Amino acid sequence: xxxxxxxxxxxxxxxxxxxxxxxxxxxxxxxxxxxxxxxxxxxxxxxxxxxxxxxxxxxxxxxxxxxxxxxxxxxxxx
Numbered sequence: 379x380x381x382x383x384x385x386x387x388x389x390x391x392x393x394x395x396x397x398x399x400x401x402x403x404x405x406x407x408x409x410x411x412x413x414x415x416x417x418x419x420x421x422x423x424x425x426x427x428x429x430x431x432x433x434x435x436x437x438x439x440x441x442x443x444x445x446x447x448x449x450x451x452x453x454x455x456x
Contacts, residue, residue, distance in 0.1 A: 398438055400431075400434045400435065400438060404434055405427060405430045405431055405434060406427075406430075408430035408433060408434055409423070409426040409427045409429070409430040410426075411430075412426040412429055412430060413426050
């Protein structure tokens with residue numbers, strides 16, 4: 379008697395997510411982190427704000443793709 383072999387195939391579900399909206403609170407929080415990292419040096423508020431915007435935009439640039447496989451989920455930025 380021969381045993382029938384069942385072929386299994388992994389199925390990947392790919393879901394592209396839209397860019398997240400960056401709020402003023404997000405920018406303020408990041409600018410404050412930059413201020414603290416600078417040693418709380420005064421007079422760089424505009425520079426910190428602009429750098430915070432740049433960083434958050436850069437993080438938000440590439441679309442994120444979720445790949446779900448066999449109960450596991452991985453998030454990749456492409």
